[in-house]
Amino acid sequence: xxxxxxxxxxxxxxxxxxxxxxxxLTIEAGEVHAIMGPNGSGKSTLANVLLGRPDYxxxxxxxxxxxxxxxxxxxxxxxxxxxxxxxxxxxxxxGVRPWQFLKAALDARRNFAGEEPMSVRDFTKLFDDKVKAVxxxxxxxxxxxxxxxSGGEKKRHEMLQLEIxxxxxxxxxxxxxxxxxxxxxxxAEGVNNLRSPDRAFLIVTHYQRLLNYVEPDAxxxxxxxxxxxTGGPELALxxxxxxxxxxxxxxxx
Amino acid sequence: MTLATARGEKYLADFKxxxxxxxxxxxxxxxxxxxxxxxxxxGFPTERRGNELFKYTNLTPLxxxxxxxQIGQRVAVSPExxxxxxxxxxxxTTLVFIDGWYSEGLSRPAADAGxxxxxxxxxxxxxxxxxxxxxxxxxxxxxxxxxxxxxxxxGAYVRIxxxxxxxTPIHLLFVTTPxxxxxxxxxxxxxxxxxxxxxVIESYISLGDEACFTAPxxxxxxxPGAGIDHLRVLVENEQTFHxxxxxxxxxxxxxxxxxxxxxxxxIGRNDLHTLLDAPGAECTLHGLYLTTxxxxxxxxxxxxxxxxxxxSHQFYKGVLSGNSRAVFSGRxxxxxxxxxxxxxxxxxxxxxxxxxxIDTKPSLEIYADDVKCSHGATAGHGDPAALFYMRSxxxxxxxxxxxxxxxxxxxxxxxxxxxxxxEYVQRVIEDTIPLLLAEAD
Numbered sequence: 001x002x003x004x005x006x007x008x009x010x011x012x013x014x015x016x017x018x019x020x021x022x023x024x025l026t027i028e029a030g031e032v033h034a035i036m037g038p039n040g041s042g043k044s045t046l047a048n049v050l051l052g053r054p055d056y057x058x059x060x061x062x063x064x065x066x067x068x069x070x071x072x073x074x075x076x077x078x079x080x081x082x083x084x085x086x087x088x089x090x091x092x093x094x095g096v097r098p099w100q101f102l103k104a105a106l107d108a109r110r111n112f113a114g115e116e117p118m119s120v121r122d123f124t125k126l127f128d129d130k131v132k133a134v135x136x137x138x139x140x141x142x143x144x145x146x147x148x149x150s151g152g153e154k155k156r157h158e159m160l161q162l163e164i165x166x167x168x169x170x171x172x173x174x175x176x177x178x179x180x181x182x183x184x185x186x187x188a189e190g191v192n193n194l195r196s197p198d199r200a201f202l203i204v205t206h207y208q209r210l211l212n213y214v215e216p217d218a219x220x221x222x223x224x225x226x227x228x229x230t231g232g233p234e235l236a237l238x239x240x241x242x243x244x245x246x247x248x249x250x251x252x253x
Numbered sequence: 254m255t256l257a258t259a260r261g262e263k264y265l266a267d268f269k270x271x272x273x274x275x276x277x278x279x280x281x282x283x284x285x286x287x288x289x290x291x292x293x294x295x296g297f298p299t300e301r302r303g304n305e306l307f308k309y310t311n312l313t314p315l316x317x318x319x320x321x322x323q324i325g326q327r328v329a330v331s332p333e334x335x336x337x338x339x340x341x342x343x344x345x346t347t348l349v350f351i352d353g354w355y356s357e358g359l360s361r362p363a364a365d366a367g368x369x370x371x372x373x374x375x376x377x378x379x380x381x382x383x384x385x386x387x388x389x390x391x392x393x394x395x396x397x398x399x400x401x402x403x404x405x406x407x408g409a410y411v412r413i414x415x416x417x418x419x420x421t422p423i424h425l426l427f428v429t430t431p432x433x434x435x436x437x438x439x440x441x442x443x444x445x446x447x448x449x450x451x452x453v454i455e456s457y458i459s460l461g462d463e464a465c466f467t468a469p470x471x472x473x474x475x476x477p478g479a480g481i482d483h484l485r486v487l488v489e490n491e492q493t494f495h496x497x498x499x500x501x502x503x504x505x506x507x508x509x510x511x512x513x514x515x516x517x518x519x520i521g522r523n524d525l526h527t528l529l530d531a532p533g534a535e536c537t538l539h540g541l542y543l544t545t546x547x548x549x550x551x552x553x554x555x556x557x558x559x560x561x562x563x564x565s566h567q568f569y570k571g572v573l574s575g576n577s578r579a580v581f582s583g584r585x586x587x588x589x590x591x592x593x594x595x596x597x598x599x600x601x602x603x604x605x606x607x608x609x610x611i612d613t614k615p616s617l618e619i620y621a622d623d624v625k626c627s628h629g630a631t632a633g634h635g636d637p638a639a640l641f642y643m644r645s646x647x648x649x650x651x652x653x654x655x656x657x658x659x660x661x662x663x664x665x666x667x668x669x670x671x672x673x674x675x676e677y678v679q680r681v682i683e684d685t686i687p688l689l690l691a692e693a694d
Contacts, residue, residue: 053643054637079647087645093636095660103658105646112647144660161646 002027007061021225030197037222038244047173080112082168086158093145176210188213208240263318267307282315288402310494314517318438320466326354328430342673347424353437360363369412389500401438401470409439415446422452431461441471445479456486459602464492475507483511513540522551529563538571544577559593567598575692598628
């Protein structure tokens with residue numbers, strides 16, 4: 001489904017300093033992959049580059065989604081093909097209510113798939129059901145999207161969007177950071193409910209704890225812009241125990 | 254400076270023609286003359302250097318005197334046209350002025366018992382007119398107030414009796430017609446009696462594309478405990494010069510809540526001043542302006558706290574694109590006696606192009622020592638993070654931009670309490686968004 005080959009990328013305006021330094025990764029439909037790494041290893045850069053954030057520039061390498069090179073595509077074109085990013089720091093969208101925002105996003109997808117926009121009535125029902133399921137305070141959705149939301153509320157909103165938009169590849173960028181156990185469980189349930197043979201997940205995280213609830217098919221260790229080790233769930237436990245220090249020499253070499 | 258020039262002659266000829274065609278009672282003749290004399294002595298403020306009030310505004314075209322003042326309505330306008338083009342509801346009390354002149358046929362007289370809403374000329378008791386006209390918008394304050402007063406003829410007079418809670422919005426609609434470059438001097442006087450409540454809408458629209466010169470003056474008098482919801486809609490065409498003045502006099506515990514919406518004219522000036530002249534008066538002055546192309550919208554919003562326990566809130570928002578320009582000049586003056594005053598000012602701008610420019614200047618001048626005042630202004634090019642966030646969900650860039658502009662404007666537009674007017678303003682915003690985005694970069 002997703003094939004990343006020798007990806008090099010940097011931040012615009014940060015000189016020639018590369019953050020991703022030859023990253024390769026393959027994710028098949030139905031799989032859940034976790035990318036773990038210390039701060040500054042390039043985790044968020046990878047998540048954002050995959051969705052085409054304009055602040056980043058890809059210097060070389062390829063990213064294919066369903067066999068299609070997506071690096072020249074706009075973020076919305078990638079999203080319409082089924083990619084989704086749950087943001088580490090979701091932006092505030094003043095004056096736009098979550099209902100309105102999600103209706104526009106869902107209708108864009110339906111339009112791309114050659115379907116009619118969902119009726120207001122059907123969408124409202126879907127929306128209300130999911131708001132309940134994700135445990136969002138119904139008063140909150142009357143506000144502007146993410147404006148004045150706490151960290152946990154923002155993350156729940158990301159999960160709400162994930163559940164409504166039902167992407168084929170969901171990238172979770174440190175969705176677990178700053179969450180209490182209840183919220184963490186909701187995130188995990190969201191992922192587990194949506195797990196299916198034609199959907200894949202890429203969970204980007206610093207800690208192992210979300211992986212207590214979501215069992216990954218593969219765990220990758222990202223150090224200094226490169227994947228230095230790939231393994232099964234046991235690799236996450238190992239890192240949790242002994243930290244990222246052990247990879248310092250690998251990165252230097 | 255006097256207007257003894259070829260261009261000055263034009264305004265003088267108009268003034269003389271009005272005097273001849275529409276003679277007035279002595280007090281009004283005298284008032285007009287005072288207006289003319291002041292205008293004649295100062296002329297248009299075309300000199301921008303050292304001219305704080307019009308520093309950013311080029312008024313030279315007014316001086317050329319190419320605008321036509323006409324006496325009496327000459328061009329017919331159908332009710333259907335107004336329904337289509339102007340804010341309108343059959344449920345409102347509406348006074349319509351076509352090219353400056355009252356149209357009885359298009360107007361819908363006061364629906365609420367006791368409420369007076371009529372043309373100056375039709376007022377049976379002219380004493381309130383005599384008492385209040387030009388008392389708050391004085392002829393010697395500016396050339397435009399003077400000029401408007403010199404041409405005082407028809408105008409909207411509204412009186413809400415004491416203790417009346419008027420449910421029916423009162424709409425004062427000033428229209429210019431196609432076929433000429435009109436000069437009009439709309440005039441409004443609203444007197445809100447003790448403990449009364451009312452909603453008053455002033456709107457200014459053009460039906461043609463010609464450059465017009467519109468110089469309205471509106472005076473609002475709030476007696477003790479009175480409350481007015483004031484809505485001002487300026488949607489004249491892109492060639493027009495609109496220089497509007499609003500003067501509000503507030504007695505104790507009165508509340509003046511104003512929302513001003515402006516988009517369209519070449520130059521649109523909203524000079525709004527509230528005088529909190531007794532304890533406990535409160536004003537809320539909100540506004541929204543959208544500018545494209547080479548338009549300029551100039552909000553000159555000021556409040557004088559003259560007595561204790563007054564509250565003023567100024568909050569304006571603007572969206573600018575193309576090579577347009579906006580000015581927000583907000584001023585709050587807290588006088589020595591006005592202890593316990595509360596005042597805040599904010600002007601937020603969304604600038605969509607590099608050619609657009611905002612000159613925002615909130616200012617506080619405080620002579621009392623026990624007050625709570627704050628001010629701030631921002632101008633930003635929109636949040637790239639919000640845009641990427643929306644695009645990452647599959648919303649294309651143009652739609653996302655439109656949603657952000659709509660959301661930015663909604664904070665003010667959604668406050669409009671009169672439903673049919675709110676919908677009208679929302680429609681105008683929808684129609685303007687593509688123009689704003691087409692000139693964005």
